[in-house]
Amino acid sequence: MFEAPVIPEAQALPGNKPMPLTVRGLMLELGGARVLHDLNLDLGPAGCTMIMGANGAGKSLLLKLLHGLMAPTAGTIEWAGTPAAQATKQQALVFQKPVLLRRSVAANVDFVLKARGKNRSKRDALLDHVGLAHKAKQPARLLSGGEAQRLALARALATDPDVLFLDEPTASLDPASVLAIEGIVSEAKARGTRVIFVTHDMGQAQRMADDVVFLHGGHVIEHSPADTFFPKPQTQAARDYLQGRIIV
Amino acid sequence: MQSLGDALGLALSLVLSGDADLLEIVALSLQVSLTATFIACLIGLPIGALVAIGRFRGRGAVLIVMNALMGLPPVVVGLLVYLHLSRSGPLGFLGLLYTPTAMIIAQTILIAPIVAALSRQVLEDLHGEYAEQFRSLCLTRLQTVQALLWDARYSLLTVGLAGFGRAVAEVGAVIIVGGNIDHLTRVMTTAIALETSKGDLALALALGIVLLVIALGVNAAVQSVRMTATRQAYV
Numbered sequence: 001m002f003e004a005p006v007i008p009e010a011q012a013l014p015g016n017k018p019m020p021l022t023v024r025g026l027m028l029e030l031g032g033a034r035v036l037h038d039l040n041l042d043l044g045p046a047g048c049t050m051i052m053g054a055n056g057a058g059k060s061l062l063l064k065l066l067h068g069l070m071a072p073t074a075g076t077i078e079w080a081g082t083p084a085a086q087a088t089k090q091q092a093l094v095f096q097k098p099v100l101l102r103r104s105v106a107a108n109v110d111f112v113l114k115a116r117g118k119n120r121s122k123r124d125a126l127l128d129h130v131g132l133a134h135k136a137k138q139p140a141r142l143l144s145g146g147e148a149q150r151l152a153l154a155r156a157l158a159t160d161p162d163v164l165f166l167d168e169p170t171a172s173l174d175p176a177s178v179l180a181i182e183g184i185v186s187e188a189k190a191r192g193t194r195v196i197f198v199t200h201d202m203g204q205a206q207r208m209a210d211d212v213v214f215l216h217g218g219h220v221i222e223h224s225p226a227d228t229f230f231p232k233p234q235t236q237a238a239r240d241y242l243q244g245r246i247i248v
Numbered sequence: 249m250q251s252l253g254d255a256l257g258l259a260l261s262l263v264l265s266g267d268a269d270l271l272e273i274v275a276l277s278l279q280v281s282l283t284a285t286f287i288a289c290l291i292g293l294p295i296g297a298l299v300a301i302g303r304f305r306g307r308g309a310v311l312i313v314m315n316a317l318m319g320l321p322p323v324v325v326g327l328l329v330y331l332h333l334s335r336s337g338p339l340g341f342l343g344l345l346y347t348p349t350a351m352i353i354a355q356t357i358l359i360a361p362i363v364a365a366l367s368r369q370v371l372e373d374l375h376g377e378y379a380e381q382f383r384s385l386c387l388t389r390l391q392t393v394q395a396l397l398w399d400a401r402y403s404l405l406t407v408g409l410a411g412f413g414r415a416v417a418e419v420g421a422v423i424i425v426g427g428n429i430d431h432l433t434r435v436m437t438t439a440i441a442l443e444t445s446k447g448d449l450a451l452a453l454a455l456g457i458v459l460l461v462i463a464l465g466v467n468a469a470v471q472s473v474r475m476t477a478t479r480q481a482y483v
Contacts, residue, residue, distance in 0.1 A: 069383050089386045099381040102399040102482045111395065115385055141481035159385070 018045030019079050019090075019162050019194040021066065026075035028061060028218075035061060036218045039075065043211070048185075048195040050205045050226070053215035054241060059198045060096075060167050062215065066196060067093050067165050079163065091163040092156035096171050098148045105143065105151055106136040112158045122158065130154040130184055146177025153184050163194040170204065182208060202242065206230055214238045258450030259457055270451070274458050277435040280348050280422070281415040284355035288411050291356070292363030293404065297393040299364070300371035301379075314368065317361030322354075326424030329354045333425065346427040351435070354421035359411035366407040371396045374403075402477040409470045413463060 026039035036058045043049050051059045064070045066077060068088035077084035079091075101108050109123045127133045130150040135143065140151060149169050156164060166185065170178040182204065189195045199205055205212065209226035216237040224234065233239045262270055299310060331337050333345040333353075344350045374396055375382075382392050397404065419437035426433035428442055436455045443452035 064380075067384065069380060088384065091384075093380075093384045095381070099378060101378075101395070112385060115387055115391055139481040 020045040022076075022078045023066075024076045026065065026077060027073045028058075028065065028070070029073045030061075034073075034218065036065070036072075039220050041213065041220055041223065043196075043213075045080070046192065046194055047210035048189050048197055048208050050209035050212045051196065051198045051215065052200070052205060052212055052241070057215040058218045059215055063093070063165050063167050063196065063198055067091055067163075069093070087163075090161060091165065092159045092161035093165040093167065094149070094152050094156050094169045096168040098152035100140040100143070100148055100151060103140060104137050105132055105140050108140045108151055109155055109158055112155045116159050118158065118160070126154045126158055129157070129187075131180065144177075146173050146180065149173060149177065149181055150184065153181065157184075157188060161193060163196060164188055166195065166197045166199075168198050168200065170199070170201065178204065202230075214241070216241075252449075255449035255453045259453035262450060262454040263457055267454070270454055270458070272431065273434055273436055273439050273455065274462075276348065276433075277416060277437075277459075278462070280351045280435060281355060281412060284352045284359060284415045285408060285412040287352070287356045288360040288363045288415075289404075289408050292360045292411070293367050293397060293407075294393065295360075295364040296367030297371050297396055298389075300368045300396070301375050301389065301392055311368075314361060314365040318365050320358055320361065322358055322418050322420030323424065325357050326354055326421030329357065329421065329425045345425060346429060346433055348426070348433060350425040351422040351433060354425045355415040355418060358418060358421060359414050362414055363407055363411045366410060367400075367404055370400050370403045370407060374400050402474050402482060405470050405473060409466060412466060416459070416462065 021041065021043040023039055023041040026036060026041075027034065028036040039062070051062060053059050061070065065072055066084060068077075068084040068086070068091075071085065079087040101111055103111065105127065106123060109126055110120055112118075113120050113123060124133060124136070127136055130153055132143075132147060132151055132154065135147065140148070143151060153169070164185070170181050173181070178201070185195060185197070185208065195208075197205075197208060199208075206226065209229075211223065211225050212229040213220055214222040214229070214233070214235070214237070216235070221235045222229065222233060222238050229238070230242065233242055299307070299314065329350060330345065332339045333342065333350050334340055335345075344353070375392075378396070378399075382395070387395070417437060419441055422433075422435060423438045423441065426435070426438065428434050428438040434442075436459050440452045440455045440459075443449070443455070
């Protein structure tokens with residue numbers, strides 16, 4: 001049994017809507033197999049938390065549970081005291097493979113603004129923010145991988161989320177696209193959006209993370225500030241992962 | 249009895265001269281079948297969408313029934329509609345028997361299950377792609393259905409076409425509830441059946457040619473729309 005360490009809450013920026021996360025006894029079983037084991041986790045109200053771990057460690061499942069897209073087999077997840085399933089509307093998730101509607105770029109953003117009852121006048125500013133204003137009338141499915149992910153990010157930001165989840169949003173993107181995405185996420189974080197980020201990219205994790213949650217075999221085996229995790233990981237699995245060794 | 253060659257020649261002259269009787273029959277056929285297709289889409293598409301996104305007890309049975317209804321025998325539908333609309337039937341007071349409206353009702357009953365079953369499959373596949381994103385956005389069921397119907401619009405055109413094809417080629421139901429009355433309820437298929445039985449192959453063939461041209465034309469139009477949509481990445 002692994003005991004997840006708890007780090008002190010990061011300081012929320014002025015104007016932030018504080019969204020501390022408390023996870024207790026979280027367990028998930030799929031098809032009779034236990035994939036997440038008795039997770040306990042406390043995240044501060046602000047900043048960027050990186051969830052890292054080898055493939056199959058349970059990162060994406062944890063993200064979906066935290067976002068309220070899945071119900072745990074046991075345990076509780078609370079965002080500032082609100083159960084995860086009831087907090088979904090204040091959050092947004094960007095998937096590894098962006099799911100774009102069969103519409104124009106602008107209509108993709110309009111759809112989210114309308115669904116959330118937001119003013120559609122925000123659309124042009126959002127597209128401009130992610131550098132897609134000049135492609136507003138183009139079919140979304142003709143965008144490149146990086147552009148598609150920026151559109152997905154614009155759509156997520158259109159909801160004014162308190163928490164922004166990102167599930168490997170830059171996997172298979174070129175370096176320029178990666179930096180563009182990171183820039184947009186960093187700006188959102190600076191404006192007070194709580195960011196929970198899943199990535200395998202060490203450089204990205206070091207550039208973006210305030211703290212790191214390391215998953216191994218469905219357990220949280222390490223949770224520490226980024227400036228501690230990267231130079232001095234506390235567990236052998238994390239050391240192996242950071243050094244690119246195969247983890248069994 | 250005319251030879252096939254003579255009949256074909258006469259048929260072409262009827263088509264090319266714009267024979268008034270022929271045009272009347274073609275116009276009524278299109279009016280009945282297009283109206284039935286439109287109403288069937290209004291009924292079938294929302295049902296298909298709701299079953300596509302719904303997860304409820306007995307869904308498997310609903311799917312079996314929906315798929316089975318695609319093969320409804322037209323004469324049985326015609327008979328049931330006849331029984332309801334005949335003077336002694338529960339809807340006899342409406343006086344709809346042997347009118348184009350009765351034919352529209354019969355064709356709608358025939359093709360609504362086709363539209364519902366085929367659209368269910370199209371929309372379920374699309375929903376599989378969108379489901380997590382929509383849950384993340386906390387969309388209501390109505391918003392989900394609207395979004396799916398809009399995004400699948402080009403695929404659903406083909407579904408509507410399948411329904412129209414079934415309607416316009418159908419003879420069993422419309423001949424029972426329409427009665428094949430000249431200048432009132434005579435449509436292409438019933439006229440073909442009648443003229444063939446009378447031995448007037450020219451008119452039957454002319455109508456057959458028009459029927460084929462309409463089928464080809466509608467298919468070509470929908471295919472063209474789909475190809476444009478595919479080129480523009482909307483499919």
